[in-house]
Amino acid sequence: MAMKADELKQKGNVCFQAGDFSGAEKFYTQAIIRDSTNAAFFTNRALARLKMEMFEDVINDCLKAIELSPSNMKAYSYLGQAQLALNHPSEALHSSMTAYELAITQRSPSVASIAAACLDAKKKRWEQREEKRRERECQLMLKMTDIIERDADRAVDELLKKGRMNNGNINISEQEEEIRHEAKERVRTLEDVFGKAEAVRCARREVPDYLIDNITFSIMLDPVITKNGHSYDRATLLDHLRRSQTDPLTREPLSEKDLIPNYALKAASDLFLKENGWAVDW
Amino acid sequence: MSHARRLQRELQKMHQDVPVPGITMVNTENFTQWQMDIEVLDQNPIYHGKTFRLNFKFTENYPIEAPEVMFVRAIDREIPMHPHIYSNGVICLDLLSSGNGWSPVQSVESVCMSIQSMLTGNTKNERPRGDEQFVLGAGRSPRHIRFVYDDPTV
Structure with a gap:
């Protein structure tokens, strides 16, 4: 008797836990053949394929999962990782930011x-x-050097x-030498200015x-403000509030619902990171 | 990994900024343990002319989780006398407790400053009540010891 889709998925999970990603991928594929309407089968296969660095296939699985369940945080998260691996940082940022928004509303511990993936994409x-x-x-x-040299040739x-x-x-030979010398000087000045x-x-x-x-000492991705007017990165502050x-x-009582987004600071951080991507590792 | 980043930034800041008087970095080579020396700067006779060594232990969850901070013995480094400091170096300070005392905006430097001022303000040349018994029963990580903050005067 043929196995049910769910059982195949379970077998896939067992392989995945054991580090056998290609085994897991095969079971998930069989599960999808039995039932192609379950988004979890696609996200599970996407994760296995992510481990196998089959990034194009990860993207296809994630898009399918999103089609089946539009607010699928995992699908957007894996999608972003695959897009980044394929060197599409703008698309990756968009996917990871969507995953981030979903993680906040779904109160996921992977926030x-x-x-971090969002910052990496930035x-x-x-x-x-x-x-x-x-x-x-x-x-x-190179173009300008070329112009200078041609100018000297003409002279x-x-x-x-x-x-x-x-x-x-x-x-004549003295004057020619002078022209060549002047051209060399110009190239040197040019290099100096660019340098x-x-x-x-x-x-x-x-x-x-x-x-x-003030908690991680790193640049903020999503600043939120507390009652006393101080801003923190949302992900880290949530980490603190869990504890x-x-x-x-101030040590006054504070809960998640008291946090207000600090849009102006977020815009400042976005702008800064756009011009200074190195700040992510600072 | 983020705890290493944060400690690295703390180091950078301490190197850049004006050093706090009486606080010296001794060993800040790795991201699991640091040693810091502190001195009491006024004329307090209990601590005058002495330097004490603090050992910081960090978990991967630092600074969300408090560091484990203790005084340690070394050459020329004794455990300071204080009604909240046991003779094995364990410090009874609300700020270091894993309850609501610790806050992730604290840093190694700010903890040193708090302990420094805790010594500065002390006038009692004595150990906590039950020190001998406590030291015998110790061996547990100080993070897990439940202190009772029963004396608001020190």
Whole structure:
């Protein structure tokens, strides 16, 4: 007699627990063949495939799970991880942020790890942009060097032409050398200017205190404000409240429902991270 | 891992900022245990001219979870006399209790400052009541000892 879908899923879970991801993946696939309407089968297979680094397949499973159950936090979370692995940080950020919102409303204990995934996506998005910027600057540099050199070539050509008309003036080689020297100086100045701009960009790497969470000492992703006006990152403060329902500074009673989103600070943090992705690791 | 990040930032801050008088980092090499030296800066005769060593133990949940903080003996480092400090180094301080005393906004430096001021304000050159008995029965982690804060005057 054929096994029921649920039993196959259970077998998959046993394999997964034992670290046999490809075994788990096969059982989940069989479960899906029996019943393709259960979102959990797809998210379970997505997680197994995530471990096997089959990222394209993870995406397909997650999209199917989301289709079956639109507020599936796990599906968005795995989707984000796969998109990040495939180097699509903007899409990954969108998926992870959706997972984060769902984790907050569903009071999931994975809030903190999903928040970390969001920050990671932000960092990767910045890195990608930085890489493009550097490439652009590098190309501009090459282009400008090329222009300077061609300019020098032209000047030398003219000099030689003039020399032939004047029947071989003695100063020609000296003047040519001067032109070449001037061109070299220009390239050096250009490199200097570009180098300085890069150095300045790297030197000013400090996160302003108002964006720093007083518990983790890291940049805040989702700042919330307490009754006394101090802001914390939501994920960490929830962690603290699970242990002690008190305000970290005043020790007055504080519960989850007292937390107010600090939208202005969140916008400031978003903007800062957009320009300074390195701040995630600061 | 986040506890390592946070400790790293605490270190950075301590190196950057003006050092707090009487508080010195002794060993901050790893992210499981740190040693700090503290001195009492006024003329309090009980502690004058002496330096004491604190040992901090961190779990992976630091700073959500309180660090385990004790005085330890070393060369030239005694356990300070105080009605809330047992002779095995265990400190009875609300701030360090895993109940509602600890707060994750505290740091190694702020804990040192609290203990420093606890010594500064003390006038009694004595151990807690039942010290001998306590030290004999100890061996448990101080984090799990339930203290009764029965004397608000010290």
